[in-house]
Amino acid sequence: MTYPVAVLASDNAATAQGEWDAVILIASSVDVCPIPDLKNALTQFAHVDSRVGKQAVLVPCEKAAGGRIIFAPTGELSRYFDDVRRFSDAAKKAMQIAQQAGSVNPLLMVVAPEDKRYQNALEVSYLGLCQALWQPLEAREALDEADIEPVQKIGLIAHAQNKPNVDWVNALEAGKRLARDLCGTNPERMAPPGFAEYCVDAFAGSGIKVEVLSSQAQLQQEYPLLMAVARAAVNVERHHARVVTLTYEPEGEVTQSLYLAGKGVTYDTGGADLKTGGFMAGMSRDKGGAASVAGLMRTIAMLKPKGVKVVAELGLVRNSIGTDAFVTDEIITARSGKRVRIGNTDAEGRLVLADVMTHLLELAENDKNAEFFSVATLTGHAARAVGPYTALVENGAARAKGSALALSEAGDLWDDVAEVSRSRREDFDFVAPRTKADDILSSNNAASAVTARGHQFPMAFLVLASGLENHPEIPYTHVDIAGSGVEGGDWQHGTPTAASLTMLAARYLAS
Ligand SMILES: [Zn+2]
Structure with a gap:
């Protein structure tokens, strides 16, 4: 297997059954969810679980692809120090829950404000999911790769104004x-x-x-x-x-x-x-x-x-x-011809x-x-x-x-x-050299920190x-x-x- 491949999906996919087994929603709040059936389910569930909108939760929803929504809130996005990492951070948390819940074909839906900072929020969220899914090479070689990295593709819901370039994110x-x-x-x-x-x-x-x-x-x-x-x-x-x-x-x-x-x-x-x-x-x-x-x-x-x-x-x-x-005080002539005195190995x-x-x-x-x-x-x-x-x-x-x-x-x-x-x-x-014995010193002899x-x-x-x-x-x-x-x-x-x-x-x- 290679990596969880990004594929394009439409809004309709979020409420269609068959291809996808969960909807991952990354947004600042339930209010901005663009699909009424999903928004409804989240609002209802919030009555019995006050974590909705505060942390990532799995919400059962008959109308959602796969019968579930994993909603990970981004938190505040409007302050000058907020940046697109709010989306990738939320995506990583959502992916953990999705995985634990057994999802292997998640659909990603991202709602971002009209703000230049968040223009790549969908793509960045996808990359965040992949970052969370990666398992070390040793683990993949020792264990069954399909078992520890079961997610093979992720659907990216495109909006009219935001059609992700999947070739680009897949290459990344x-x-x-x-x-x-x-x-x-x-x-x-x-x-x-x-x-x-x-x-x-x-x-x-x-x-x-x-x-x-x-x-x-x-x-x-x-x-x-x-x-x-x-x-x-x-x-x-x-x-x-x-x-x-x-x-x-x-x-x-x-x-x-x-x-x-x-x-x-x-x-x-x-x-x-x-x-x-x-x-x-x-x-x-x-x-x-x-x-x-x-x-x-x-x-x-x-x-x-x-x-x-x-x-x-x-x-x-x-x-x-x-x-x-090699030890300190050695003088080694570099490929460039410069005589380098070793300050710290x-x-x-x-x-x-x-x-x-x-x-x-x-x-x-x-x-x-x-x-x-x-x-x-x-x-x-x-x-x-x-x-x-x-x-x-x-x-x-x-x-x-x-x-x-x-x-x-x-x-x-x-x-x-x-x-x-x-x-x-x-x-x-x-x-700078201290004597003519060398041209340059590589380092002082203390930790850089x-x-x-x-x-x-x-x-x-x-x-x-x-x-x-x-x-x-x-x-x-x-x-x-x-x-x-x-x-x-x-x-x-x-x-x-x-x-x-x-x-x-x-x-x-x-x-
Ligand atoms: Zn070192």
Whole structure:
């Protein structure tokens, strides 16, 4: 099975018997329910159960498809700080009840106010249902998938004024599902070789070109910073590093090219700067950036957008600890030629990304309209500063064209929310060399969460270490999903969110 596929349905379906086994209604109150028979049933039931309108409840209704309505209220929608997440939150609660009640073919009906913020409320609610339905890959492999993920399709009731583009939401959910699988799976099943193979399988026949670099010797030569992180895993073949490059070339003319670097640390022990005090659990999800980027490519493979070329490169390594582990004070020459002094081995993601970005810069050499992104679970500081949001840090060229702002505004409408941070001179000062022995310092030696500008300064490092500083004309936005990559900020148990996938798709792929 793939994912609960969205199909179009009409208003009539909500009161027709046969195809659907429950109606899920997401709305601010019973009053706005557009179908009199259903509204009636809800009003009657409210007399005997005062939860109606306050929390998600199942209401029996003979006239409803499947004989039941699951009504999940959104709560207040009119205040300036309300956003479309009110719908996805309600949808997740409704789905729990629907599942417990045995519904496998639910019909989704959404009533949203006339307000730009809620223009995608139906689609976002569908994505919320899917988010709630996803089961981890290990569970699907060990148990009967049809048994633990019984919902195969969801009907989306279209209104005259709001006809959802089901191809679009299906492409989004297919991408998000791949991202959740890659991010949320244990560090042995999804070690770099397993991650790379999962990508090869997922993109077979999709039109996306997949290249996997496996040779440790070649990686050592071409990605020296990345391989410093991977060094303690070189003697463990099943943990060997990989670099995966995914390329989408549209038919016809290319007017814009996107280059995305994804951090795929399949397990982060912290390395010699070992994570202690219980902070290691959940670090199999340190591959969330690479997972989101791979998921975006899945979405692209289904949408086949015109005019835009997309190249994604995923740096997949395990940051292990051992006799050969890299340590602080080492000076390693990056692919860009920059001599990088290691400040802390737990600041490994930026090392992986820097070499990947240098390679992407080489690939982008002849592209006139290239735009760059790095996507990563990079810093605890991002989670501390803006969690549960994604943090965006852009360079001058990106700021000049309003890239991060446009991205966050697209995300606001699609339940993939971000905040924009500024890149400042202090960030560059922070990683400046102290002597001529090196060109750049990777990090200070304290947790980012207790470091001032702890999620902004790594972007400065990436600009300097990758060589992007020599291309100030290329817009570049660093996307830190450490605060948004899993639900509830729970890296050990929270469901992965595929953060940044939807906002990037909405910004660059929506027609
Ligand atoms: Zn780390």
